[in-house]
Amino acid sequence: MTLRSAQEGQGRAPLLSLVNVTKSFDATQALRGVSLTIKAGEFVGLVGPNGAGKSTLIKILDGVYGPDGGTITAGRVGVVHQDLGLIDSLTVTENLRLGQPALCSVPPLLSAVRERDFCREALRAVGLRADLAHRSVERLSLGERTLVAIARTLARGAELIVVDEATSTLPPRESGWLIDTLKARRLAGAAVLMVSHKLAEILGCADRCVVLVDGKLIADEPIERVDLATLTRLMSRSSQQQAGPERACRVPAGSPLLSLAGASTALAGPFTLDVHAGEIVGVTGLVGSGLYELALLASGRTRPASGSVRTAAGVRVGLLPPDRSAQGSFPAESVAWNLTIGGLRRWRTRAGTLDHPAELGAARALAVELDVRPPNVSARMAALSGGNQQKVLLGRMLLAQSDAQAGCVVLCEPTRGVDIGARADIYRLIRQLADQGIGVLVVSSDTEDLLTLADRVGVVENQSCQRTWRPDELSTEQMASLL
Numbered sequence: 001m002t003l004r005s006a007q008e009g010q011g012r013a014p015l016l017s018l019v020n021v022t023k024s025f026d027a028t029q030a031l032r033g034v035s036l037t038i039k040a041g042e043f044v045g046l047v048g049p050n051g052a053g054k055s056t057l058i059k060i061l062d063g064v065y066g067p068d069g070g071t072i073t074a075g076r077v078g079v080v081h082q083d084l085g086l087i088d089s090l091t092v093t094e095n096l097r098l099g100q101p102a103l104c105s106v107p108p109l110l111s112a113v114r115e116r117d118f119c120r121e122a123l124r125a126v127g128l129r130a131d132l133a134h135r136s137v138e139r140l141s142l143g144e145r146t147l148v149a150i151a152r153t154l155a156r157g158a159e160l161i162v163v164d165e166a167t168s169t170l171p172p173r174e175s176g177w178l179i180d181t182l183k184a185r186r187l188a189g190a191a192v193l194m195v196s197h198k199l200a201e202i203l204g205c206a207d208r209c210v211v212l213v214d215g216k217l218i219a220d221e222p223i224e225r226v227d228l229a230t231l232t233r234l235m236s237r238s239s240q241q242q243a244g245p246e247r248a249c250r251v252p253a254g255s256p257l258l259s260l261a262g263a264s265t266a267l268a269g270p271f272t273l274d275v276h277a278g279e280i281v282g283v284t285g286l287v288g289s290g291l292y293e294l295a296l297l298a299s300g301r302t303r304p305a306s307g308s309v310r311t312a313a314g315v316r317v318g319l320l321p322p323d324r325s326a327q328g329s330f331p332a333e334s335v336a337w338n339l340t341i342g343g344l345r346r347w348r349t350r351a352g353t354l355d356h357p358a359e360l361g362a363a364r365a366l367a368v369e370l371d372v373r374p375p376n377v378s379a380r381m382a383a384l385s386g387g388n389q390q391k392v393l394l395g396r397m398l399l400a401q402s403d404a405q406a407g408c409v410v411l412c413e414p415t416r417g418v419d420i421g422a423r424a425d426i427y428r429l430i431r432q433l434a435d436q437g438i439g440v441l442v443v444s445s446d447t448e449d450l451l452t453l454a455d456r457v458g459v460v461e462n463q464s465c466q467r468t469w470r471p472d473e474l475s476t477e478q479m480a481s482l483l
Contacts, residue, residue: 014039015160015191016061016077021070023056023215030056032215033070038160043183043192045206045223047199049235049448053215054195058164078158082165084149088138093119095137096152122155123148126181143174147181154185161185162193167201179205197447199231211235257315257408257439260298262307268293268463270307275408275439280430282442282454283465290463292322292412295443299410315408315439318342318397322412322443328393331382335372336363338381338392342400362399370395371425387422390414394429408439415449427452 016038023031030053038044048054059065060072062079086095096119120130126147137145146166153161163182167175182192183205196202202209202223209226211219211234219226219234256274264270268290275281275298285291296302297309299319311317321328330338340347340359347359363377370391372384381389397409414430415423430453434440442449450457456468 014073015075016193017071017073019071021057021060021072022068023053023060023065024068030215031060031067034212034215034217035070036210036217036220038191038193040159040189040191041186043186043194043205043207045202045209046193046195046212047197047202047209047231047235048212049451052212054212055164056215057212058162058195061162075159076157077160077162078153078156079162080146080149080153080164080166084145084166086137086145086149089136091134091136092123092140092148093133095148096122096155100156118155122151125154125185126151127177127184141174143177146174146178150178150181150185154190158190160191160193162195164195165197166194167196167198175201199228203228203231255312257312258298258317258441259310260294260307261310263297263304263309264306265293265297265302266305268460269297269304271297271460271465272307273441273458273465273468275441277437277439278434279455280434280440280442280453281456281458281468282444282450283458283460283468284444284447284450285460285465289460290465291443291445291460293463294460294465295319295322295410295412295441298441298443311408316400318400318407318409320393320397320409320411320414322416329381329389331380333381334378335367335381335384335392336360336377339363339366339377339395340399342396346399366395366399367392370429385422386416387426390416390422390426391429394426394433398429398433407437408441409433410441410443412443413446414442414444415446416444423448 014037016036018034018036020033020035021031022029022033032053034053034057046054046057056065058079058081060067061074061077062081087098090098093115097115116133119133123130123132128144128147128151132140132144132148137148140148149166150161150163161182167178179201182194186192194202194206203226206223209219209221209223209231210217211231213235254276256276258275260271260273262270262272271294273281273283283291283294293302296319297304299317300309300311301319330341336359340363344354344359347355347362349355360377364375367375367377372388372391372395374384381392384392394411394414411430415426427449430440430442442453444450451471454471456470457474458465458468
């Protein structure tokens with residue numbers, strides 16, 4: 001890989017040029033010969049299904065990863081990640097200046113005037129009021145926070161602004177505000193590379209659309225040559241989607257194991273859906289849409305304020321929470337402890353004590369079955385990668401459900417933060433649960449989970465979900481909104 005400045009020549013060189021860039025993680029090839037050019041004044045939309053390699057590409061541009069091969073010619077690139085990278089407890093000024101050379105009057109004394117002027121100019125560049133400079137970030141709206149992150153990027157001299165899913169959690173008004181700001185920066189001579197799962201949004205703001213599938217750039221077209229149907233068709237070429245489930249979609253039979261009928265909380269609802277034995281029902285929606293309220297209702301962690309949540313006799317409902325670190329795992333404890341904590345009764349002796357050798361043997365066998373890496377069950381949970389931690393939590397569910405007369409599980413964000421290889425393993429484990437006759441409700445903002453796994457699909461919109469569809473019943477527009 002070679003790296004050269006985009007300022008060479010007459011100043012007309014592209015701000016970014018990728019030629020045959022590759023990147024692999026063990027046996028998984030995340031990028032396969034990607035070539036892309038972006039010039040000053042362009043607004044480029046980057047789309048693709050989850051696992052396509054978009055995040056890997058962005059992390060290479062941000063210097064987090066180095067490519068295995070190919071050539072990158074780049075000017076000054078600034079990346080605004082989905083989590084924004086701001087420190088909520090600090091002020092806007094402190095976030096803008098963090099890590100930058102001090103603006104001094106007489107070194108080492110800071111110049112309050114120069115700091116103030118710098119921040120006012122940075123905020124003005126993205127259309128924010130100067131009086132926000134001394135406000136803490138936690139007091140800003142989501143849209144204001146995103147614009148502060150963009151202001152910081154511009155203030156550091158970025159010519160190419162890479163924005164990763166910045167509108168995913170924003171209401172429509174703030175999404176429009178952000179996009180208008182990016183368009184203004186493009187007119188001022190910068191370039192924008194925007195990653196978004198909202199295809200209609202990309203069609204409405206970008207000059208070009210680039211489609212990445214399975215690590216390959218399969219389309220790079222002017223925006224006037226593509227539409228929703230075209231993008232949906234291109235993105236459905238993912239090998240994961242083509243392979244589909246390892247079993248045919250099942251038609252629900254018999255009484256449901258879990259049934260929500262107009263169930264609501266004070267924050268969201270109503271929700272109406274059923275989950276039958278051996279069936280995988282998937283529900284998606286934006287973060288903040290009420291998606292997790294549905295999961296808490298279905299699992300019995302929240303009682304309905306109205307409507308009903310019913311389970312069949314003898315059914316135990318397990319929950320995989322959306323935040324495995326804070327809500328699901330015990331990072332300081334061993335892998336074995338995390339695997340077996342939900343099913344300790346099976347190793348209880350007649351004397352009421354715990355048979356530790358039997359418990360440890362079961363944990364080792366399950367770790368091998370789940371392909372947990374490293375396979376050392378005495379290691380601390382915190383030492384495992386995100387994907388392997390997720391496998392452990394799913395393994396805990398397998399153990400707990402095996403003791404139930406009939407079982408149902410609610411899985412929130414089962415593949416969040418995992419690599420492509422771990423994703424495939426997790427899909428296998430979820431299908432294994434269903435093949436054992438367990439009802440599975442997958443609640444995920446990652447629609448790749450639904451399109452790969454689900455027998456039926458629902459969408460939480462306006463805090464509500466009232467029906468589900470079989471995947472083959474989805475219209476092009478519905479499929480596009482899911483993707």
